[in-house]
Amino acid sequence: MKVAIVGLGAAGLRAAMLLERQGVDITLFDARSRGGGRLCTTDQGDEGGAEWIDGDHVRCLSLLEGLGLSPIPDANEPYLVAYKGERLLSAELWPEALEDAGRVHEEAAALCYDPPPAADATLSSFLDRHCRSERGRWWNEAQWRSDEGEDTNRIGLNGWLAGYRHYLGRPEGTMSAYRFPGANAVTDAMLARLNAKPNLSHSLARVASESGSTLEFASGETSGPYDALVLAIPPPCLGQIAFEPELPPETAAAIRRCPMGRTIKVSFEFAEPFWEDEGWHGHMFTDGPLQQTWNSSIGRRHLLSAYICGNDAESVVRSPDPIAIVRGELLRISARARPVRAVLHDWISDPWSRGAFSYTPVNPVDRSVLAAREGSIHFAGEHTASWMGFVEGALESAERVAAEITRTGPAL
Ligand SMILES: Cc1cc2nc3c(=O)[nH]c(=O)nc-3n(C[C@H](O)[C@H](O)[C@H](O)COP(=O)(O)OP(=O)(O)OC[C@H]3O[C@@H](n4cnc5c(N)ncnc54)[C@H](O)[C@@H]3O)c2cc1C
Incomplete structure (x- = not known):
């Protein structure tokens, strides 16, 4: 079976590893002049994109182990808070802010498995309702804006609660417990495991799927047909690609309606x-x-x-x-x-991500539509996963598409 994988971030590279291991003949493409996507270490050694791994991001941790790399244990405390001219360390954080954070957690935990709230409810209105102090409201905004990569008045409460389920019952200190040992080290190790060599600077412009998928790149070059195609591309970039025949209207609408955080x-x-x-x-x-x-x-x-x-x-x-x-x-x-x-x-102006990572807006898109295969086209990427927004989600999506293609279970 011949499979093309377009988009060589964590999702595309992991899918490539899993498929090659199953004997699938893969061909790799990415628009950038490097692999890794939003995993990127600059020439000066700065981490420009993903850096932290939560303690329960088991796919990230086991991937590193399999690649012979070690995550770097990290500690984020004591942290500094600078608010309205006041400076305090974590141990001195205002009790009312901690109480508000505790109340937000309890209310979110209680709502997680309830019938969903109104589709147009925002995380911001939820925080307004459950924070009783001004400082607590600011503190909660700062925490959740950081987690979502966007202001909370743009975050739909429904989608946020779906993601919040991951945080229930988490031991203290799980959040950002480790750092990647250099994003490029991870990308290079994944690429080194592959027999297929990446075709870089190949920006996909058109997919024709009559008998198999034929790819046309912005340069005019074509490739294919392939028996299956994995598109591991962020939604705003996916929305720029022409499909023949067109994608079903609900898929096209879900892609259009899946925003990336600024x-x-x-x-x-x-x-x-x-x-x-x-x-x-x-x-x-x-x-x-x-x-x-x-x-x-x-x-x-x-x-x-x-x-x-x-x-x-x-x-x-x-x-x-x-x-x-x-x-x-x-x-x-x-x-x-x-x-x-x-x-x-x-990342806001980055042409190959058009934002940092996906979030769920008000009147949310149905993520299962974003993840659903369309004939021989399979969609991967953090935006299609339950761990949306994280490298963990990108890896989760890779397991799903590899299983879809090889029809084996997810434990490849
Ligand atoms: C600033 C920042 C900080 C972050 N911090 C963390 C963190 O600490 N921990 C964490 O877990 N996650 C973090 N993330 C999120 C994490 O980086 C992503 O969730 C993950 O890397 C996404 O992987 P992906 O494979 O889904 O997408 P990507 O890595 O974006 O890969 C998609 C690939 O598709 C390519 N592409 C796009 N359009 C085309 C086209 N038309 N033709 C061909 N190729 C195309 C792109 O070049 C790219 O290489 C952060 C992200 C950012 C931006």
């Missing part, structure tokens, strides 16, 4: 880890447009990543000098926060 990252390198002298670990939340930082240090390189979502991200990237804004914001946090280097990773 998230950017800024990598900062410092001569010294000034945060250690100040008693915090590098993880910080602020009410300014910097929003939050995470500690991305590697060995003796002292790195912080700012992770900015929603309207703030959009206004930073649209400003004439985004780096000046984030540098200024850092100085508001600490007079010692003077990076020797700062690099912006703008």
Whole structure:
């Protein structure tokens, strides 16, 4: 059987590994000049995309083990909170914010398996209802905006509750318990396991599926026909591809209605880890447009990543000098926060993802439609998975499409 896989992020590469292991003849394509998609380490050694692994992301952890790589255990505390001129460490966090977070958790847990709330309810209105203090409301916004990669007034409550099920009964410290040992190290190790070599800089423009799928790329080059096609491409990019015959209207509508969060990252390198002298670990939340930082240090390189979502991200990237804004914001946090280097990773304008990761909007799209095969075309990618938005979801989707194609069970 001949299978083409288009999109060589975590989903496409993992599907390739699983299919090749089953003796399937695979051909690989990606529009970028590199593999890995949203797993990417820059030439300067910064992690521009995915970096953290939750402790229960079992597919990520077992993939690393199989590749002979070790996840890096991480600690995010003590973190710093800078709000309205106040500075406090995690142990000093306002009790009312913790109470509000506890109430939000209890209410979400209670609703998770109930009949779904109104389709147009937002996460923001849910937080408004269950937070009783201003500081608690801000704290909850900061937490969930970070998790979803978007402002909570754009997040549909229905979809958020579906994802929240993953968080029930989680032991403390599961969130961001590990870091990938370098995104490119993971991509390179996956590529090294494959006999098929990737065809890079191949942007898929058209799929004709009469007898098998024939691919036409933006360059005019064609390839195929293939017995099966795996499209592991983010929804906004999928929406740009012409299909003959056209996809069913509900599939096309679901692709159109699956948004990507507006998230950017800024990598900062410092001569010294000034945060250690100040008693915090590098993880910080602020009410300014910097929003939050995470500690991305590697060995003796002292790195912080700012992770900015929603309207703030959009206004930073649209400003004439985004780096000046984030540098200024850092100085508001600490007079010692003077990076020797700062690099912006703008996922909002990235042509091959058109956003950072998918989220469920109000009046949500049906994710099972996004994941449903259409004849010999199989759809993969984090947006088709229950662990939507995460590398774990990309790997989950790879298991599903490999099983669809080889008709074996998911434990390949
Ligand atoms: C800033 C940021 C931080 C993140 N942090 C984390 C984190 O800490 N932990 C975590 O688990 N996840 C994180 N994520 C999410 C994670 O990166 C993604 O969920 C995951 O990598 C998606 O994998 P994928 O294979 O579904 O898609 P992608 O990695 O996007 O792969 C899709 C591929 O399709 C290609 N493509 C697109 N259009 C075409 C076309 N027309 N023709 C050919 N190829 C095409 C693209 O070039 C790309 O390589 C983060 C993402 C971002 C952006």
